[in-house]
Amino acid sequence: MAKTVDQYFDDLRGTRVWRSIFRSGTGSSTLKRALAIQQNVFLHLFSTKVRVRMLSFSATWYLGTLTLGTFLILVATGIPLMLYYHPSVPQAYADTKDLQFVVSSGMFLRNLHRWSAHAMVFLVFAHMFKVFYRGAYRTPREFNWVIGVILLLITLLLSYTGYLLPWDQLAYWAITVGSNIASAVPLVGDKIHFLLLGGNAVNANALLRFYVLHCMILPLTAMFFVAIHFWRIRKDGGLYSHGSEPGTMKTKTDVVAAAKEAQ
Amino acid sequence: MADEKTNAASEPLNDLNRRDFFMKLGLGSLGVAAVGTAAFSYQYLDPNVLYEPSPVINVGKPDRYPLDSVTLDVNNGIYIIHSQEGYFSLSAVCTHLGCLTAWKPELNMIACPCHGSKFEQSGKKIEGPAPRPLPWKRIWLNDDGDLLVDRSTDVLPLARDSFVRV
Numbered sequence: 001m002a003k004t005v006d007q008y009f010d011d012l013r014g015t016r017v018w019r020s021i022f023r024s025g026t027g028s029s030t031l032k033r034a035l036a037i038q039q040n041v042f043l044h045l046f047s048t049k050v051r052v053r054m055l056s057f058s059a060t061w062y063l064g065t066l067t068l069g070t071f072l073i074l075v076a077t078g079i080p081l082m083l084y085y086h087p088s089v090p091q092a093y094a095d096t097k098d099l100q101f102v103v104s105s106g107m108f109l110r111n112l113h114r115w116s117a118h119a120m121v122f123l124v125f126a127h128m129f130k131v132f133y134r135g136a137y138r139t140p141r142e143f144n145w146v147i148g149v150i151l152l153l154i155t156l157l158l159s160y161t162g163y164l165l166p167w168d169q170l171a172y173w174a175i176t177v178g179s180n181i182a183s184a185v186p187l188v189g190d191k192i193h194f195l196l197l198g199g200n201a202v203n204a205n206a207l208l209r210f211y212v213l214h215c216m217i218l219p220l221t222a223m224f225f226v227a228i229h230f231w232r233i234r235k236d237g238g239l240y241s242h243g244s245e246p247g248t249m250k251t252k253t254d255v256v257a258a259a260k261e262a263q
Numbered sequence: 264m265a266d267e268k269t270n271a272a273s274e275p276l277n278d279l280n281r282r283d284f285f286m287k288l289g290l291g292s293l294g295v296a297a298v299g300t301a302a303f304s305y306q307y308l309d310p311n312v313l314y315e316p317s318p319v320i321n322v323g324k325p326d327r328y329p330l331d332s333v334t335l336d337v338n339n340g341i342y343i344i345h346s347q348e349g350y351f352s353l354s355a356v357c358t359h360l361g362c363l364t365a366w367k368p369e370l371n372m373i374a375c376p377c378h379g380s381k382f383e384q385s386g387k388k389i390e391g392p393a394p395r396p397l398p399w400k401r402i403w404l405n406d407d408g409d410l411l412v413d414r415s416t417d418v419l420p421l422a423r424d425s426f427v428r429v
Binding site: 177 | 360
């Protein structure tokens with residue numbers, strides 16, 4: 001009798017190499033499946049068990065996961081773009097044009113980076129609205145809402161710093177206007193403006209500072225807070241689902257809705 | 264007697280045992296190091312030398328600018344205006360958010376393309392959102408007869424000394 005794909009996969013999971021890497025061996029018992037999550041460095045931030053109801057599309061619209069998806073696309077496309085881009089005044093614009101018209105697949109990578117950036121900003125806002133209108137920010141999830149607000153700010157700063165890098169007229173004047181808004185901060189506004197640009201005007205120093213912020217400081221900060229954000233979901237009792245919190249089913253309508261859902 | 268004195272003297276020392284002492288010493292050292300790091304980081308991020316263009320620029324001979332003309336120097340962000348009273352220079356950078364303004368001869372005013380601020384030829388504000396009028400810049404003739412403008416020095420608008428007469 002021929003083996004099925006599942007059986008081949010089970011054989012693979014039984015091998016010594018596989019078990020040395022993943023520890024949890026064959027078998028699909030609840031324990032083995034829980035261990036598979038718990039013993040994976042990427043998945044161990046999450047709960048080992050999740051209610052099916054919480055994974056339904058209507059519970060979250062998958063907005064948080066989609067946001068992470070766009071972030072991963074941005075990292076994956078941003079790193080290759082760095083190989084052709086020099087953050088210097090004479091070269092930045094020419095490099096951007098080269099990426100668009102000369103480098104193989106450059107236009108694809110650059111456009112993917114740009115559209116994902118737009119999508120990420122949109123998805124972050126959509127995610128926040130969904131969380132807000134479902135009341136998923138309430139106790140015990142207040143702290144994760146705060147982390148979410150920090151991640152929103154980091155997303156906007158990533159978008160803003162990336163905007164300067166093509167070094168065209170649009171970029172130059174957008175950053176001139178944006179950095180002058182920072183000058184409006186009482187007392188220290190002008191100093192913030194000076195430190196942000198590394199000078200009095202949008203110039204070589206500003207381009208380099210925005211490049212380092214865009215490619216190093218902000219993405220690393222984002223990853224740090226994303227890790228806390230995900231870990232907090234587990235600590236706060238998993239993904240939010242209506243009626244999952246103790247004491248939320250109060251009205252008759254809620255009880256009826258829950259009974260219907262249970263059927 | 265002697266024992267009592269020793270006890271009395273060691274009393275305050277008992278408030279701070281060896282572990283507390285080292286704990287405070289350690290935390291104190293870390294605090295000093297943190298403040299020092301913050302100070303050095305701030306200094307590091309604050310450039311000491313800037314390779315920016317000089318604020319003083321040569322805008323050429325006065326006869327380049329005909330009477331009753333407004334000339335925008337795009338690269339340097341200033342206007343050279345030859346009026347009946349003489350030559351004067353005006354910043355072309357909008358006082359709102361730093362966009363470069365433009366002279367509109369058909370409307371006889373200076374307008375900002377970004378957010379619609381409007382100014383008179385003398386820099387006086389006609390319409391916001393700009394909070395202040397366009398500042399006047401110091402202008403003078405050098406020994407070669409060229410007009411020089413110092414973009415870092417504001418002068419009093421419409422004052423006698425703020426004009427150059429040739």
